[in-house]
Amino acid sequence: SIPSESRQVWQKFGVKEFGGKEEFQQEFIRHVETTLARSMYNCDDLAAYQAASQAIRDRLIVAWNKTQQEHTTKDRKRVYYLSLEFLMGRAMDNAMLNAGIKDITKSGVADLGFKIEDLLEQEPDAALGNGGLGRLAACFIDSIASTNYPGWGYGLRYQYGIFKQRIVDGYQVESPDYWLTFSNPWEIPRYEIQIDIMFYGYTRKYTNDDGKVVHVWEGGEQVQAVAYDVPVPGYGTETTNNLRLWASKPTREFDFEKFNAGDYESSVRESQKAETISAVLYPNDNFYSGKELRLKQQYFWVAASLNDIVRRFKKTHRPWKEFPDQVAIQLNDTHPTLAVVELQRILIDMEGVEWDAAWNIVTNTFGYTNHTVLPEALEKWPVPLFTNLLPRHMEIIYEINLFFLQKVEKMFPKERDLLARVSIIEESTPQQVRMAYLAIIGSHKVNGVAELHSELIKTTIFKDFVTIYGPDKFMNVTNGITPRRWLHQANPKLSDLIATKVGSYDFLKDLNLLKKIEPFAHDPKFQDEWVTIKKFNKARLAAHIKQSNGFDVNVNALFDVQVKRIHEYKRQQMNVFGVIHRYLSIKAMTEEEKKEATPRVCVFGGKSAPGYYMAKTIIKLINAVSEVVNADADVGDLLKVVFIADYNVSKAEIIVPASDISQHISTAGTEASGTSNMKFVLNGGLILGTVDGANIEITREVGENNIFLFGHLAESVEDLRHKHRFSDVPLDPNLAKVFNAIESGTFGDPNIYGSLISSVTGSDYYLVSDDFQSYLDAQKLVDQDFKNKDTWVSRSITAVANMGFFSSDRAIDEYAESIWNVEPIAME
Numbered sequence: 001s002i003p004s005e006s007r008q009v010w011q012k013f014g015v016k017e018f019g020g021k022e023e024f025q026q027e028f029i030r031h032v033e034t035t036l037a038r039s040m041y042n043c044d045d046l047a048a049y050q051a052a053s054q055a056i057r058d059r060l061i062v063a064w065n066k067t068q069q070e071h072t073t074k075d076r077k078r079v080y081y082l083s084l085e086f087l088m089g090r091a092m093d094n095a096m097l098n099a100g101i102k103d104i105t106k107s108g109v110a111d112l113g114f115k116i117e118d119l120l121e122q123e124p125d126a127a128l129g130n131g132g133l134g135r136l137a138a139c140f141i142d143s144i145a146s147t148n149y150p151g152w153g154y155g156l157r158y159q160y161g162i163f164k165q166r167i168v169d170g171y172q173v174e175s176p177d178y179w180l181t182f183s184n185p186w187e188i189p190r191y192e193i194q195i196d197i198m199f200y201g202y203t204r205k206y207t208n209d210d211g212k213v214v215h216v217w218e219g220g221e222q223v224q225a226v227a228y229d230v231p232v233p234g235y236g237t238e239t240t241n242n243l244r245l246w247a248s249k250p251t252r253e254f255d256f257e258k259f260n261a262g263d264y265e266s267s268v269r270e271s272q273k274a275e276t277i278s279a280v281l282y283p284n285d286n287f288y289s290g291k292e293l294r295l296k297q298q299y300f301w302v303a304a305s306l307n308d309i310v311r312r313f314k315k316t317h318r319p320w321k322e323f324p325d326q327v328a329i330q331l332n333d334t335h336p337t338l339a340v341v342e343l344q345r346i347l348i349d350m351e352g353v354e355w356d357a358a359w360n361i362v363t364n365t366f367g368y369t370n371h372t373v374l375p376e377a378l379e380k381w382p383v384p385l386f387t388n389l390l391p392r393h394m395e396i397i398y399e400i401n402l403f404f405l406q407k408v409e410k411m412f413p414k415e416r417d418l419l420a421r422v423s424i425i426e427e428s429t430p431q432q433v434r435m436a437y438l439a440i441i442g443s444h445k446v447n448g449v450a451e452l453h454s455e456l457i458k459t460t461i462f463k464d465f466v467t468i469y470g471p472d473k474f475m476n477v478t479n480g481i482t483p484r485r486w487l488h489q490a491n492p493k494l495s496d497l498i499a500t501k502v503g504s505y506d507f508l509k510d511l512n513l514l515k516k517i518e519p520f521a522h523d524p525k526f527q528d529e530w531v532t533i534k535k536f537n538k539a540r541l542a543a544h545i546k547q548s549n550g551f552d553v554n555v556n557a558l559f560d561v562q563v564k565r566i567h568e569y570k571r572q573q574m575n576v577f578g579v580i581h582r583y584l585s586i587k588a589m590t591e592e593e594k595k596e597a598t599p600r601v602c603v604f605g606g607k608s609a610p611g612y613y614m615a616k617t618i619i620k621l622i623n624a625v626s627e628v629v630n631a632d633a634d635v636g637d638l639l640k641v642v643f644i645a646d647y648n649v650s651k652a653e654i655i656v657p658a659s660d661i662s663q664h665i666s667t668a669g670t671e672a673s674g675t676s677n678m679k680f681v682l683n684g685g686l687i688l689g690t691v692d693g694a695n696i697e698i699t700r701e702v703g704e705n706n707i708f709l710f711g712h713l714a715e716s717v718e719d720l721r722h723k724h725r726f727s728d729v730p731l732d733p734n735l736a737k738v739f740n741a742i743e744s745g746t747f748g749d750p751n752i753y754g755s756l757i758s759s760v761t762g763s764d765y766y767l768v769s770d771d772f773q774s775y776l777d778a779q780k781l782v783d784q785d786f787k788n789k790d791t792w793v794s795r796s797i798t799a800v801a802n803m804g805f806f807s808s809d810r811a812i813d814e815y816a817e818s819i820w821n822v823e824p825i826a827m828e
C-alpha cells in the first residue's frame, strides 16, 4: 500500500466529481482532444456523444469507488442478483438523471454547439435480454442502487444482444446486433479479474490421510472469465452499485505447438471456441431449448460469479457458517440454478465443509424467483449431456436428490407416486434434470411475480412442494418498474406537470406521492395540460412512424398499442383478428355511420423467436393487413395499422407515453405478471386486458372503472380446453367472418395463414374463439368511452395517481425484507 507521506499527494490530486457546467465542458473537450484524438474541426454527434459519456463515466467511477469502499468498510450483508439477461437500453440519459447532472450537461453541450437529444440518439441500446424478464432485472438493479442496498448484478457480456428485426415483404428478418462496434464507455474492463472455468473431464475420489473421502474433478476444457463492470448509479443518492458482466476468453491465446508445426488454423480454433461461450444471447422468450452451449453459458457465468462472491467472503476471515449472514443470492428464474450445486461443490470439495453444514449454508443463501408456468419454458437438461459437461455437478445433484427423497419418504411413507413426481430426475428417456425442482430444493424462499401467478405456482406446477415444505416457503413479490426511466425519462413533460402538483420530484423516489394529483382529476386546467402532453407524445410517435414506416397517422385518433414479444399466449393474433373485424365493419358502414365512428391507430411491435413459425406468421398477417387497410380509400383516417420494426427499450420510451389504450390480452393464467402494463398506465394510457398477471392488481389499485377487462378467468381455462379437445365447439361467428376474409385472399395468399387459422378452429389452446366476443364488446366500450373526452382524461389522471404500488423500489424493499434480509447503507 501507499506510504503515508505519499498519500497527501494522492489526496491533493484525487479526482473529484465535476461540480458545474464549466468543469463538465473542460472534461468534455479534454476527452474530445485526448481520448478521441479529435478537435472542434471534426467533432460530429457521435464523437460528442462519446466525449460526453466519457466525462459522465468518469464521474460515475468516482461515485462507484466511494460506494464500493464504503460497502467494504461497513462489511454488511450484500445481495447478488444473478440474471442471464439485463435489458438495459441506453445508459447516458439515465446516468445524467441519476447523478443529478442533466441540466449541466444539457446546457454544457449546447454551448459547444450540440443538442443533447442528438447525442443521446447516438448510443446503441444495450439489449442483453429478450423481454420482460430481462427488463425487470434492469429495473431491479436501478432500484437496488436508488434505495441504497449494497447489491451487485451478475450477468454475461454478450457480444451480440437480441437480434435486430427488419420487416421484408411483411416477414421478420433477423440480423446480428453487434452493439460493441464503438468502444462501450459504460463498462470498465477488469482484465486483472480472470477466473478459470472448467468443463467436461472426469471425476475420481480417494481417501486422504485423515481417512476422509475426497472428490476431485479434473481434465477437460478450460476457459477464462474476464470481468467487465458497469456502474449502476442510484437516483438521488451517491450509491453507485456494480453490474459485473463476464466475457469468455481462451486460457491460452493459441496452441504454440500446433502453430510451430505450421497448423496455424487449428492453433487459433480453440481460442475462438472459448470466445463463443459469451458471444450471443439466446433469442427465446418463455421458451427453453436444450442446447449444450446454453448450459455452458449458464455454468460459465455461475461459476465465475460464485468464485468472485466466495473470494470476497473469504477476505473477511469469517467462519463458513456465517456465509448466509453476509451473502444473499437471488436466482432470476432457473437459468442460474447451477449456482446451488456449484456452491455446494466449493464448500464440500474445495473447502472441506461437511455435507450437511454445507447444504445448510447453501439453502440459506439462495432465493428463487419463478417467472412462468408455461411448460415449454421450464428448463430440463438431459442427464447424458449434463453428465458429460459437468460430471461432478451431476454426482452432487444425485446426492441432493437422494437426501431430499429420503426426507420426503419419511414424511409421506405411503405415497410412492409422490417421490417420482418431485424427484429432481425425471424418469424419461433420456432422464432429465428438472431445474425448477433443484432451485426450490436449494432455496429458502420461492416467489412468483404477481398475486395470481404466485397462487398458480402453489396450486399447479409446484403443488407437491407446498405439501412437503408447507406454504411459508412460497410467497409473492409483485413486479415493479423504475419510475426514473419509465416516467421521468420517457415522459419528461408529464413528470414536470406532476411535479407542479406534488410540489417536488420526490415521487420519483416515493411513487405513492402520485396520490397528490388525484384531487386534480376533474380540474379543467390540469386536464387541459394533461391532454396537451398526451397529444405531444402522440405527435412524437407519429413522427417516428412517419420516419420508419413512411406514412402519416392522425394524432386525434385513438392510439391503440400492443408491443411485446410475439407469442401465441400473448394473443397478438386475437388483436389482428379484431383489427380485421373492425376493417370489415368500416367497409360496411354508411357515410353517416362513419361520422360516428372512433378513428383508431393500431400499433403493433415485437420480435418473434427466430425459430417460432406461428409467431412469424402472426407478424406477416399484421403487415399484410396493414398494407391493405392503410391503402383503402374507403377507410381513410378511421383505421391505420402500424407494425413498428425492431421494438426495443429505446422505442418503448417513445411508444409507451403515446398510448390511449394498450393491450395486455394473454389467455388468463399464462402471463405471469407483465410489466409493460404498468408502464402504460403510469404514462396515462388505459389498459384493455384480460384478468391475468399484474392486470389484476392494477385493477385493484386504479379501480375497475379505469380499466377495460374482458374474457374468461384463469379458473375456467382448463375446462374450456377440455371442451375443445372432446367436443365440437362452434367457432365464434364474428371470428368466422374474419377467417372468411382471410381465406378469400383479402390479405394476399391465404395459404400463408392456414396454420394460424387451424390453431383456432382446432384445439384453440389459447381460447381465441372463446374470448373473441367479449374482446369485441370491450373494444366497443373503448370506442364509445373515448368520445367522452372529459371522463377519459379524468380516468387517465386517476389511474396514474394510483400507480404508486408498481414502483420497483417497493418490489426491492419487499425482497430485501422478506427474502434477502439486507439493509440499506446510506452513504456518508
Ligand code: GL7
Pocket: 130, 131, 132, 133, 134, 136, 285, 286, 287, 371, 372, 377, 449, 479, 671, 672, 673, 674, 675, 693
Ligand atoms: C416473464 C413473464 O412472461 C412476464 O409475464 C413477467 O412480467 C416477466 C418478469 O417477471 O417474466 N417470464 C419469462 O420467462 N419471461 C418473461 O418476460 C421471458
